[in-house]
Amino acid sequence: xxxxxxxxxxxxxxxxxxxxxxxxxxxxxxxxxxxxxxxxxxxxxxxxxxxxxxxxxxxxxxxxxxxxxxxxxxxxxxxxxxxxxxxxxxxxxxxxxxxxxxxxxxxxxxxxxxxxxxxxxxxxxxxxxxxxxxxxxxxxxxxxxxxxxxxxxxxxxxxxxxxxxxxxxxxxxxxxxxxxxxxxxxxxxxxxxxxxxxxxxxxxxxxxxxxxxxxxxxxxxxxxxxxxxxxxxxxxxxxxxxxxxxxxxxxxxx
Amino acid sequence: xxxxxxxxxxxxxxxxxxxxxxxxxxxxxxxxxxxxxxxxxxxxxxxxxxxxxxxxxxxxxxxxxxxxxxxxxxxxxxxxxxxxxxxxxxxxxxxxxxxxxxxxxxxxxxxxxxxxxxxxxxxxxxxxxxxxxxxxxxxxxxxxxxxxxxxxxxxxxxxxxxxxxxxxxxxxxxxxxxxxxxxxxxxxxxxxxxxxxxxxxxxxxxxxxxxxxxxxxxxx
Numbered sequence: 001x002x003x004x005x006x007x008x009x010x011x012x013x014x015x016x017x018x019x020x021x022x023x024x025x026x027x028x029x030x031x032x033x034x035x036x037x038x039x040x041x042x043x044x045x046x047x048x049x050x051x052x053x054x055x056x057x058x059x060x061x062x063x064x065x066x067x068x069x070x071x072x073x074x075x076x077x078x079x080x081x082x083x084x085x086x087x088x089x090x091x092x093x094x095x096x097x098x099x100x101x102x103x104x105x106x107x108x109x110x111x112x113x114x115x116x117x118x119x120x121x122x123x124x125x126x127x128x129x130x131x132x133x134x135x136x137x138x139x140x141x142x143x144x145x146x147x148x149x150x151x152x153x154x155x156x157x158x159x160x161x162x163x164x165x166x167x168x169x170x171x172x173x174x175x176x177x178x179x180x181x182x183x184x185x186x187x188x189x190x191x192x193x194x195x196x197x198x199x200x201x202x203x204x205x206x207x208x209x210x211x212x213x214x215x216x217x218x219x220x221x222x223x224x225x226x227x228x229x230x231x232x233x234x235x236x237x238x239x240x241x242x243x244x245x246x247x248x249x250x251x252x253x254x
Numbered sequence: 255x256x257x258x259x260x261x262x263x264x265x266x267x268x269x270x271x272x273x274x275x276x277x278x279x280x281x282x283x284x285x286x287x288x289x290x291x292x293x294x295x296x297x298x299x300x301x302x303x304x305x306x307x308x309x310x311x312x313x314x315x316x317x318x319x320x321x322x323x324x325x326x327x328x329x330x331x332x333x334x335x336x337x338x339x340x341x342x343x344x345x346x347x348x349x350x351x352x353x354x355x356x357x358x359x360x361x362x363x364x365x366x367x368x369x370x371x372x373x374x375x376x377x378x379x380x381x382x383x384x385x386x387x388x389x390x391x392x393x394x395x396x397x398x399x400x401x402x403x404x405x406x407x408x409x410x411x412x413x414x415x416x417x418x419x420x421x422x423x424x425x426x427x428x429x430x431x432x433x434x435x436x437x438x439x440x441x442x443x444x445x446x447x448x449x450x451x452x453x454x455x456x457x458x459x460x461x462x463x464x465x466x467x468x469x470x471x472x473x474x
Contacts, residue, residue, distance in 0.1 A: 209325050236327045237327075237331060250326070251259070
């Protein structure tokens with residue numbers, strides 16, 4: 001047990017109107033680990049990720065119950081600054097979402113909004129973020145071309161770089177490689193493994209093999225319930241505690 | 255779900271049953287050839303070892319194909335990796351049947367000692383162990399696998415008995431030095447067959463429970 005988890009989810013329930021989508025969830029996520037949450041569609045995984053930075057509130061009738069603590073502080077408390085929370089807990093979505101502006105502008109958009117105007121500082125931020133997302137070598141000579149002209153894999157790495165430019169503490173990734181070819185997927189996975197040294201990474205993988213490849217720990221969710229969590233080896237090599245986990249990951253149900 | 259995968263796993267089971275049957279027959283024939291001094295049968299066993307090697311290759315190829323195509327995890331991963339290890343043990347058993355048969359050929363036209371009935375007993379015990387270890391795998395029978403592991407003591411005890419008997423015969427001068435070495439080798443080969451059958455059973459336990467085969471040794 002980690003005594004000082006980065007994120008601690010306590011008796012967490014989530015509702016859309018009257019429909020409950022997450023049930024009594026308790027989960028600790030440690031600093032500097034890649035934590036994979038997987039399960040069939042409709043298991044509440046995307047909702048969980050979006051609850052971790054309160055993006056889910058943008059959906060009407062969404063209601064959270066219970067607690068999510070970031071470094072021991074409740075993110076649902078009244079004095080939590082939501083903008084600040086979303087900077088600390090950044091998110092990358094399944095479909096790349098570059099803004100229709102240049103590569104450089106995409107990266108510095110957030111830092112600029114937060115008040116950074118110094119050109120050389122912005123340059124440094126952009127280079128660092130692009131290097132961390134393993135995109136720098138691809139684009140360093142053409143930072144001013146339209147982000148939309150990049151390939152899908154490059155666009156997704158750009159989205160990761162854009163999150164990193166805000167110096168987050170936690171990075172949420174919701175099936176970030178679902179439409180990508182194996183090379184782009186490998187590049188993103190490689191950079192995530194590097195990035196966990198600085199951040200805490202929570203990923204909803206697009207398949208079990210990705211969870212097996214990169215996660216330090218993993219959790220299986222089914223219909224809004226946490227069925228099993230454990231180390232990578234516990235879940236993907238050793239005998240599963242719950243037969244539903246085994247049936248799901250070996251592709252025999254779902 | 256995963257019909258093709260399940261089909262491949264069935265195929266893997268069938269191939270293992272076939273290979274297990276081949277080595278069981280090799281051991282049974284090896285003891286028969288030895289006792290009856292049947293040089294022809296001994297030569298057939300030596301030749302048939304190539305087929306066992308080919309079967310091992312076939313099973314390994316299927317395992318690699320399954321890993322490539324199905325990317326197994328958890329129970330399936332343990333199963334496929336266990337089979338990859340098990341076939342090595344099964345193949346070694348075949349080699350030992352050949353080793354015994356080579357001595358049989360070498361010992362042709364010599365007078366065998368009369369009172370070595372414990373060697374056939376070793377053969378019988380190891381045939382049983384091999385058969386049951388494969389059966390434990392196919393039927394996913396943990397209890398049976400553990401029985402095989404425990405049964406290895408019987409074979410080890412028989413080896414000690416044979417060793418003692420041979421020493422006694424040397425003392426009484428009823429066995430030549432050459433023969434004594436040949437028969438102790440034969441007994442040792444059967445003892446090794448028992449060890450390989452035990453390994454197979456241990457891989458069955460790992461496949462079923464995820465408990466590491468070598469973990470106990472590492473702790474010591």
